[in-house]
Amino acid sequence: NAGVMQNPRHLVRRRGQEARLRCSPMKGHSHVYWYRQLPEEGLKFMVYLQKENIIDESGMPKERFSAEFPKEGPSILRIQQVVRGDSAAYFCASSQTTSGSNIQYFGAGTRLSVL
Amino acid sequence: GENVEQHPSTLSVQEGDSAVIKCTYSDSASNYFPWYKQELGKRPQLIIDIRSNVGEKKDQRIAVTLNKTAKHFSLHITETQPEDSAVYFCAASTGGGNKLTFGTGTQLKVEL
Numbered sequence: 001n002a003g004v005m006q007n008p009r010h011l012v013r014r015r016g017q018e019a020r021l022r023c024s025p026m027k028g029h030s031h032v033y034w035y036r037q038l039p040e041e042g043l044k045f046m047v048y049l050q051k052e053n054i055i056d057e058s059g060m061p062k063e064r065f066s067a068e069f070p071k072e073g074p075s076i077l078r079i080q081q082v083v084r085g086d087s088a089a090y091f092c093a094s095s096q097t098t099s100g101s102n103i104q105y106f107g108a109g110t111r112l113s114v115l
Numbered sequence: 116g117e118n119v120e121q122h123p124s125t126l127s128v129q130e131g132d133s134a135v136i137k138c139t140y141s142d143s144a145s146n147y148f149p150w151y152k153q154e155l156g157k158r159p160q161l162i163i164d165i166r167s168n169v170g171e172k173k174d175q176r177i178a179v180t181l182n183k184t185a186k187h188f189s190l191h192i193t194e195t196q197p198e199d200s201a202v203y204f205c206a207a208s209t210g211g212g213n214k215l216t217f218g219t220g221t222q223l224k225v226e227l
């Protein structure tokens with residue numbers, strides 16, 4: 001019974017490169033959430049997706065950031081033209097499909113370092 | 116949107132003492148309040164949660180209380196142990212599949 005799987009665990013990019021972060025939800029979960037955690041800060045919501053749909057992207061920066069959750073395969077958080085301020089831990093969480101149940105289980109995160 | 120405030124930011128207790136962390140929220144529509152524990156470099160792990168139809172929930176040494184009128188909820192850890200040392204986050208949500216809004220975290224240190 002694998003939990004939420006994220007890869008890579010660590011990602012180093014130079015300014016201007018692209019970063020792709022992957023998240024596979026727990027088995028039976030079809031809701032995926034991405035959160036960003038800056039050093040010594042709390043988690044900030046970025047985007048909420050279901051299969052092939054973005055449900056809430058109110059926390060996503062308007063430029064350079066995009067997310068998808070295709071019918072097959074993991075959810076992807078994509079950051080184009082990374083800048084030093086993008087350095088953070090990016091956590092994915094998943095929850096079940098049943099309405100009213102909102103327990104979110106977190107992955108181990110991807111730590112992005114921008115040089 | 117929802118705003119969650121959490122206090123204190125750091126808390127040191129002696130082993131065996133109790134620890135209390137408090138959070139307030141702003142959105143009266145919020146009805147789900149989980150608490151997560153995060154050890155250094157690890158994932159946030161759910162330790163307890165409460166829904167707005169109850170006022171208190173307990174699980175062994177951990178309890179959470181909710182006051183909907185005042186819009187605040189608290190985490191209580193009794194008989195603290197060194198392995199309780201971590202950062203604790205409260206969060207609020209309007210339930211269903213909706214996003215969590217987190218507090219800023221409390222660094223709990225349990226000293227021998």
